[in-house]
Amino acid sequence: MKVSEIVEKLDLKVYSGRKGLDREISGGYVSDLLSDVMGNAQEGEVWITLQVHQNVMAIASLKDLAAVILVNNLEPHENTVRHSDDENIPVLGTSLSTFEISGKLYQLLNQ
Amino acid sequence: MKSFRTDLHIHTVLSPCGDLEMSPLRIVLLAKERGLDIIGITDHNSTRQCKVVWELGQKAGLTVIPGCEATTREEVHCLTLFPDFDALNEFQDFLDMHLTIIPNEASLFGYQVVVDEDENILEEFHNYLGASLDISVEEVEQKVHELSGIFIPAHIDRPRNSLFSQLGFFPPELKVDALQISKLAEEIAVRQKYWIKPDITLVKFSDAHYPEDLGKTYTIFEMEEPSFAEIRRALKGEAGRKVIIPQ
Numbered sequence: 001m002k003v004s005e006i007v008e009k010l011d012l013k014v015y016s017g018r019k020g021l022d023r024e025i026s027g028g029y030v031s032d033l034l035s036d037v038m039g040n041a042q043e044g045e046v047w048i049t050l051q052v053h054q055n056v057m058a059i060a061s062l063k064d065l066a067a068v069i070l071v072n073n074l075e076p077h078e079n080t081v082r083h084s085d086d087e088n089i090p091v092l093g094t095s096l097s098t099f100e101i102s103g104k105l106y107q108l109l110n111q
Numbered sequence: 112m113k114s115f116r117t118d119l120h121i122h123t124v125l126s127p128c129g130d131l132e133m134s135p136l137r138i139v140l141l142a143k144e145r146g147l148d149i150i151g152i153t154d155h156n157s158t159r160q161c162k163v164v165w166e167l168g169q170k171a172g173l174t175v176i177p178g179c180e181a182t183t184r185e186e187v188h189c190l191t192l193f194p195d196f197d198a199l200n201e202f203q204d205f206l207d208m209h210l211t212i213i214p215n216e217a218s219l220f221g222y223q224v225v226v227d228e229d230e231n232i233l234e235e236f237h238n239y240l241g242a243s244l245d246i247s248v249e250e251v252e253q254k255v256h257e258l259s260g261i262f263i264p265a266h267i268d269r270p271r272n273s274l275f276s277q278l279g280f281f282p283p284e285l286k287v288d289a290l291q292i293s294k295l296a297e298e299i300a301v302r303q304k305y306w307i308k309p310d311i312t313l314v315k316f317s318d319a320h321y322p323e324d325l326g327k328t329y330t331i332f333e334m335e336e337p338s339f340a341e342i343r344r345a346l347k348g349e350a351g352r353k354v355i356i357p358q
Binding site: 037055077079 | 184185247248270271275276277278279280282283284
């Protein structure tokens with residue numbers, strides 16, 4: 001499944017990194033500790049978090065993640081947006097909580 | 112140059128997790144008794160106990176640096192220290208503006224009180240001081256430096272609430288005066304693990320929450336006199352000044 005499909009099906013907002021919307025998704029990872037994501041996220045995963053700091057994008061790039069979803073209507077920091085556009089990794093947003101969006105994404109990816 | 116035993120990370124009764132025994136009087140007496148020369152008062156997201164400790168320190172011949180341990184929106188703990196009470200009070204206004212409002216449940220989190228020099232309770236704070244501020248680590252750092260303060264990310268080797276646990280690696284635009292390692296950490300191992308550049312100064316402080324933690328963990332500051340300006344110069348390693356973490 002491509003990032004653009006989850007944007008449509010989960011009604012996500014696209015903040016940045018539009019050129020990466022055709023990235024292929026391999027799975028999902030949920031964490032707010034960036035050190036944990038560095039160690040445990042896998043290539044192609046969608047990362048669900050409430051952290052909006054620019055380091056999020058450096059780690060998304062390092063791990064070659066498909067996209068980042070910010071929960072609870074949180075908006076990315078301006079540097080995060082810039083890095084997202086530079087790296088072509090989309091930063092997406094939802095009004096849902098981590099629990100709710102994770103459940104929906106899990107269901108969608110495992111249909 | 113003279114050597115000063117320095118511990119700039121100490122909590123008082125004001126911190127919800129600080130022991131009620133950590134009154135200004137007790138802290139100053141124990142610091143003197145156990146050979147500390149300079150202490151920093153760094154409660155969670157509040158500077159309101161600093162003045163009383165500073166006044167008692169003046170009487171006892173102990174240098175007290177006022178500040179706090181700020182929690183950024185990423186939940187990174189950072190020591191912030193200030194040269195005078197004008198700067199400190201301005202930073203307190205900044206904290207009041209940015210602290211997330213969560214009512215403190217004293218039975219769960221602990222009491223948050225300011226006491227006077229005779230240990231009488233002057234005021235109790237009802238918003239939980241362990242909550243985070245709504246601003247980034249860079250925004251806190253910029254405010255501290257605008258007020259000519261010192262900014263030191265706390266216990267960077269810990270698996271939670273540290274710069275590295277929360278943000279994975281050193282944020283490229285952050286300007287630190289030093290990094291604090293926790294009491295059991297070894298300087299060389301921490302430098303290797305987190306790829307800390309040699310030009311960044313490391314210090315070790317106690318993060319004391321209980322009387323028994325006071326005095327065991329400190330960094331030696333080699334400098335001219337026990338003042339804020341000299342602390343800043345020692346952290347920079349200026350003109351023969353330096354800091355040494357005891358082995």
